[in-house]
Amino acid sequence: MENQGRGPGPRPEDAAGAPPGTTEDPPAGRVPQPQPQPLPYEGVWRFTASAVDASVPQARHAVRDLLHRQGVPASDDLVQGLLLIVSELVTNAVRHAALLSPVLAVEVAVGAEWVRVSVEDSHPYRPTALETDHGRTGGRGLLLVREIAREAGGVCDVEHTASGGKVIWAALPLKPAGNS
Numbered sequence: 537m538e539n540q541g542r543g544p545g546p547r548p549e550d551a552a553g554a555p556p557g558t559t560e561d562p563p564a565g566r567v568p569q570p571q572p573q574p575l576p577y578e579g580v581w582r583f584t585a586s587a588v589d590a591s592v593p594q595a596r597h598a599v600r601d602l603l604h605r606q607g608v609p610a611s612d613d614l615v616q617g618l619l620l621i622v623s624e625l626v627t628n629a630v631r632h633a634a635l636l637s638p639v640l641a642v643e644v645a646v647g648a649e650w651v652r653v654s655v656e657d658s659h660p661y662r663p664t665a666l667e668t669d670h671g672r673t674g675g676r677g678l679l680l681v682r683e684i685a686r687e688a689g690g691v692c693d694v695e696h697t698a699s700g701g702k703v704i705w706a707a708l709p710l711k712p713a714g715n716s
Contacts, residue, residue: 577606580645585626587634587657595626595642599653608646610710617684618653621692621706624677625655628704633659637701650690654705662694662702681706 583598585591596619603610603618610618622642629640637657645652663678678694681704685692690708697703 575648577608578646578648579606580643582641582643584639584641587630587638587640589630591630591640592623592626595655596623599642599644602644603646603651606646608651608710610651614651614688614708614710617688618651618706618708621681621684622653622655624681625653625704625706628663628677629655629657629659632661632663633657636660643705649710650707651710652705652707654703656697656701656703658697658699658701660696660700660702662696663704678704 581602583595585595599622600615600619603615626640626642629637633640636659639658641656643652643654643656645654682692685706685708688708690706692704692706694702694704
């Protein structure tokens with residue numbers, strides 16, 4: 537797996553819509569307020585991998601190690617859910633997109649109160665969550681991803697990329713749903 541490291545990518549925004557730590561000149565008569573600094577575990581990391589079966593455990597281990605190394609305050613249950621999501625999304629990219637997308641990307645974005653994992657490939661097909669067909673084996677990965685995200689109080693979605701591919705992502709809160 538190629539680690540492209542910490543990127544400048546999306547970060548949570550403050551109430552004014554600016555990235556944390558940025559300042560603008562305040563309107564006349566207003567005293568500038570100090571901007572909160574990002575927490576030590578906040579950031580965006582992106583890994584690329586070949587669309588082969590061996591990339592599934594490699595991606596899962598890379599995400600697990602990253603969360604641990606950065607000190608992300610995630611419960612064991614949340615980490616296990618994230619790792620299952622990564623496994624499902626990478627497996628789907630390997631099984632269904634490898635022909636047109638020999639390389640896939642895994643991204644982990646961590647904010648102060650959330651973590652988002654995504655898998656991007658260059659295949660144009662946008663999968664849909666199918667209804668469970670108990671007579672079929674397989675075909676339930678995206679349903680599982682949506683259910684894990686929902687139970688954790690998070691969301692997931694599929695989006696097209698500017699290059700014509702897709703990115704499938706899930707964002708989960710670091711704190712259990714219902715707690716402040």
